[in-house]
Amino acid sequence: MLRIHFSDADLARVRIAAAPDPLWEVAASLQRLQSRRGRWAYAGWYRMARQQTRERGLGRVLRNVFLPLYPRAAYFPDFLTPSDSVGDWDAGLESILATPPRRVLEEVTILDRTVGAPAWAGHLARLEARKEFVGMLRAYHDAVIAPYEEQAQARIEAERAARARGLLDGGVEGMLSGLGPMLRWRPPVLEAVYPKQVGDRDLYLNGRGLTLIPSYFNWGEPVTFADPEMPPVLWYSLLHEPSPPDAPHGVDAPEKSLITLLGRARAVALRTASTGATTGEIARAAGVSASSASRHATVLREAGLITTIRNGPTVLHTLTPAGASLLRAVSPME
Template identity: 80%
Template sequence: MLRIHFSDADLARTRIAAAPDPVWEIAASMHRLQSRKGRWAYAEWYRTARQQLREKKLERVLRSVLLPLYPRAAYFPDFLTPADAVGDLAMGIESIVATPPRRVLEEVAILDRTVGAPAWAGQLTRLDARKEFAGMLRAYYDAVIAPYEEQTQARIEAERAALCRGLLNGGVEGMLSGLGPMLRWRPPVLKVSYPKQAADRDLYLGGRGLTLVPSHFNWGEPVAFADPQLPPVLVYSLLHERGPSDATHGADIVDKPLITLLGRTRAAALRAASTGATTTEIARAAGVSASSASRHATALRDARLITTVRHGPTVLHTLTPAGASLLRASTGKSR
């Protein structure tokens, strides 16, 4: 459990990022590659990511360089997700390259004590090594994250719109109350469900405020910097507050208000489209035939709740901002 302590000054300085943060999405996507948890929600991305990594000849780089520095564990180095470049890939990578060697060494040492660091990680104290590493990050981002920029931006805009309703009705505290079960506002503390392997801790904002960063690739537990002296940032999952187990998915996990409005099958189809789904995946999620899933997808598209695009031979259904907002609002009603 992470407990974030707010003062009145902190509430006044709390904000929501206007765009996805590329360096955090890099980290979160690598965590997705290391876990089967929530894999149903990223099924289409897994397929295309693996294909792109293979075609771009990045599989070895991913396996031997990137994943060891971004373990899905209690800790990975803070310098890999710079606090001064939220929302800007170029600035984020420049900040990584500009990290002082002493800080790199300190954080690699923490990684080594926590889960083990690769033997070569200490070489990142050299500027040329960090520049080479930056090139790998750019290549990885271009291959597996850039194709989802438009979809991710639409979902963040829908999230911001939903939270703004809470802001208008109850101020910043009203907004914080609408963040979901992983983030529980108990004035003056925001209680954050943290990875089980991480120790409980308190973060006192001290008038600095908090930047909330919705993330497409984060699943489950939100993430904050390990170093409390860094500008406070909290990265949390978009629309993934409650999902099925790794083995199940579909109509059983959609919210009752959504079922009442759309019907069980169409509600399951909308939920399946929350992170992108083919017609076959919608059929599997809703427990119907492919032809029936296609008809339900058409109805949702006609209602402007989803949009359909073609990825090669595959037809992919994703949420529009209106669909994301509806799904987010339904989740909020069930809390």
């Protein structure tokens, strides 16, 4: 169990990241390649990642460099996921390059003590070795993370919309109460399910606040920095819904679903979802029953035009990039 202790000053400094943390998504994606947990949610990505790493000649880098450095374990070095990389890939890479050699060696030693570090890992204390490593990160990111950036961004925007509703209804504490099954708000402590091998841990924010970072590729337990002196952040999993089995990468909208979409009720549903809407709000806007609104939302979701997340006892529907593009392209409804 991870217990994050808040003061009144910390509650005033809680924020939710507006964009993915690309270096964390790299780390979390490498965990997905090493685990079958939640594989159904990433089936399309998993197939694409294996194909791309093979076609781009990244198989050896994956096996010999990345997987040993980001093991499926309770720890990997903090310097690989710098705090200033949220929404800024290049800034994150620059932070890796600027990591003091002493810190690199300290964290590699922790890795070695925890699960065993590869023999070459200590060489990352040298700037030239880190430059080579950053080049590998760029190649991996371009191959398997970049194709999913829009989808991840759409999910994060949906998550922010859900948490904004919690904030409007119940303030910061209301927002913290709706973070999902792995997190529980027990004022003034946010409790998080944590890996059993780590054990119990207390993190005192001491007025620094907390940045919540929704993660597309993280699955299961939330994660924070091992070093309590680092800026307080908490990466937590977005809830996933199974993708349609015939939808490549889970985002392509079948042509027949787009034709079905042209009906009035679904067009209203799509427009209503543009600002975030519950099923009940779609029903009222379209003048249909709640069950009909739910069916319309299902069609839109399976077409890749909206995404749906649970927000307490209700669900919240928001547009995907494809849905937003379609809405911009069609003429206003009469």
